[in-house]
Amino acid sequence: xxxxxxxxxxxxxxxxxxxxxxxxxxxxxxxxxxxxxxxxxxxxxxxxxxxxxxxxxxxxxxxxxxxxxxxxxxxxxxxxxxxxxxxxxxxxxxxxxxxxxxxxxxxxxxxxxxxxxxxxxxxxxxxxxxxxxxxxxxxxxxxxxxxxxxxxxxxxxxxxxxxxxxxxxxxxxxxxxxxxxxxxxxxxxxxxxxxxxxxxxxxxxxxxxxxxxxxxxxxxxxxxxxxxxxxxxxxxxxxxxxxxxxxxxxxxxxxxxxxxxxxxxxxxxxxxxxxxxxxxxxxxxxxxxxxxxxxxxx
Amino acid sequence: xxxxxxxxxxxxxxxxxxxxxxxxxxxxxxxxxxxxxxxxxxxxxxxxxxxxxxxxxxxxxxxxxxxxxxxxxxxxxxxxxxxxxxxxxxxxxxxxxxxxxxxxxxxxxxxxxxxxxxxxxxxxxxxxxxxxxxxxxxxxxxxxxxxxxxxxxxxxxxxxxxxxxxxxxxxxxxxxxxxxxxxxxxxxxxxxxxxxxxxxxxxxxxxxxxxxxxxxxxxxxxxxxxxx
Numbered sequence: 001x002x003x004x005x006x007x008x009x010x011x012x013x014x015x016x017x018x019x020x021x022x023x024x025x026x027x028x029x030x031x032x033x034x035x036x037x038x039x040x041x042x043x044x045x046x047x048x049x050x051x052x053x054x055x056x057x058x059x060x061x062x063x064x065x066x067x068x069x070x071x072x073x074x075x076x077x078x079x080x081x082x083x084x085x086x087x088x089x090x091x092x093x094x095x096x097x098x099x100x101x102x103x104x105x106x107x108x109x110x111x112x113x114x115x116x117x118x119x120x121x122x123x124x125x126x127x128x129x130x131x132x133x134x135x136x137x138x139x140x141x142x143x144x145x146x147x148x149x150x151x152x153x154x155x156x157x158x159x160x161x162x163x164x165x166x167x168x169x170x171x172x173x174x175x176x177x178x179x180x181x182x183x184x185x186x187x188x189x190x191x192x193x194x195x196x197x198x199x200x201x202x203x204x205x206x207x208x209x210x211x212x213x214x215x216x217x218x219x220x221x222x223x224x225x226x227x228x229x230x231x232x233x234x235x236x237x238x239x240x241x242x243x244x245x246x247x248x249x250x251x252x253x254x255x256x257x258x259x260x261x262x263x264x265x266x267x268x269x270x271x272x273x274x275x276x277x278x279x280x281x282x283x284x285x286x287x288x289x290x291x292x293x294x295x296x297x298x
Numbered sequence: 299x300x301x302x303x304x305x306x307x308x309x310x311x312x313x314x315x316x317x318x319x320x321x322x323x324x325x326x327x328x329x330x331x332x333x334x335x336x337x338x339x340x341x342x343x344x345x346x347x348x349x350x351x352x353x354x355x356x357x358x359x360x361x362x363x364x365x366x367x368x369x370x371x372x373x374x375x376x377x378x379x380x381x382x383x384x385x386x387x388x389x390x391x392x393x394x395x396x397x398x399x400x401x402x403x404x405x406x407x408x409x410x411x412x413x414x415x416x417x418x419x420x421x422x423x424x425x426x427x428x429x430x431x432x433x434x435x436x437x438x439x440x441x442x443x444x445x446x447x448x449x450x451x452x453x454x455x456x457x458x459x460x461x462x463x464x465x466x467x468x469x470x471x472x473x474x475x476x477x478x479x480x481x482x483x484x485x486x487x488x489x490x491x492x493x494x495x496x497x498x499x500x501x502x503x504x505x506x507x508x509x510x511x512x513x514x515x516x517x518x519x520x521x522x523x524x525x526x
Contacts, residue, residue: 002406004406004408004409005406008403201387201389202389204387205387205389205400205401205448206404207373207376208347208376208381209376209377209400209401209404209405209448209452210373210374210375210376210377210404210405210452211373211404211405212370212373213369213370213373215373215404215406
């Protein structure tokens with residue numbers, strides 16, 4: 001295909017888009033709506049997965065916080081009792097001072113915030129390594145029988161729950177997106193039908209003069225793709241600003257701890273840009289192809 | 299050049315449009331296709347353009363067997379056949395030049411070729427001074443000449459004209475016939491379906507008469523032969 005031809009087709013496509021402004025807007029809007037919902041689902045699912053991943057790093061351990069008012073001797077005793085439990089392979093003591101240092105390190109350049117604390121709020125703790133992850137539930141039951149333990153930090157359940165929520169959101173979201181995508185395709189195919197009608201005479205002449213079928217079809221497919229891409233751009237803008245806003249709001253309100261668990265905006269957008277572009281143009285192309293099959297006898 | 303061998307066409311609803319048509323048109327011929335409405339003239343032309351396929355029989359256009367042509371090749375068949383309609387079928391939002399150039403654009407001619415070819419063809423049909431006007435600014439005869447220019451701008455071997463003078467007054471009709479004759483003299487085969495008795499009678503060209511889907515007469519230097 002010659003460049004001139006490509007130009008011609010793009011021009012035809014854009015003209016068609018302009019000719020049916022209202023339908024074009026409806027098409028763009030429906031694509032944008034579908035993709036915004038998709039963006040929302042992506043944000044939720046990716047973030048939940050992200051949190052789950054971070055938590056999973058601590059998955060093979062159980063951490064027990066010790067009560068504040070116990071002596072060194074008692075601490076050692078608790079350690080012994082823990083080691084006696086079957087399936088515990090090793091334990092590691094983390095003093096409250098060490099815990100504070102570790103936290104500072106995790107917070108990175110925001111670590112200085114912790115210097116303002118008047119007293120160390122973190123408890124002494126044991127980190128318990130297991131022989132096998134499957135035994136975690138049993139070990140937790142045994143741990144709860146030991147005196148002097150304030151809290152058992154046990155991530156398996158939390159992670160399971162988060163993954164369950166993520167997959168639930170994914171399922172519901174995908175169903176919703178499917179419906180919206182179908183609606184968008186339907187609207188686009190109607191827009192293309194109007195464009196076809198507007199150019200009926202032209203197409204008739206083109207056929208008699210010997211235009212190839214693809215020469216006739218391409219402008220309409222391009223029109224559909226452009227509609228889809230414009231919808232994608234709008235959705236992208238909404239998702240980007242929406243997520244940035246939420247990200248910053250969360251960081252402000254809940255301090256950095258929370259936002260550390262969120263996917264950074266740029267990383268988020270890397271995923272969505274590609275997805276939106278592919279889906280937007282795909283929806284547009286398929287919408288117009290459906291219309292061409294039904295209404296254009298070449 | 300154009301040949302039909304034992305061609306019959308029945309439409310699905312059981313209408314027998316053409317029955318056992320046989321004829322041969324040589325390169326450079328000027329042929330009138332006459333007959334009452336419903337005699338099968340439209341079907342005849344549609345078969346040549348492969349808008350329809352015959353139920354039985356073989357059709358040659360150029361050296362190609364049209365009935366064996368795949369759908370993908372149809373556009374290339376149509377590039378060898380120019381078509382002119384009774385209702386002109388010009389694009390109202392394009393100028394005369396653009397209407398003619400359109401036929402070249404869609405077969406991906408270069409703009410250099412277009413700039414050379416279109417004025418030449420417009421000169422041939424006598425519309426050089428009308429190039430930048432729109433169809434609504436033209437008379438009926440001028441519009442038909444634009445549509446002829448569009449039909450021949452890609453140098454087809456055959457020009458099919460489907461009642462090209464049907465919407466025109468007699469004087470204008472003769473203008474159009476002069477243009478068609480001139481195109482024919484350059485070697486283009488012209489096949490014209492018409493109801494214009496006086497034109498057929500005066501031109502003294504070959505006449506193929508259709509009636510109820512059959513060729514009832516095929517005459518060199520013939521006359522219209524109907525009183526309708």
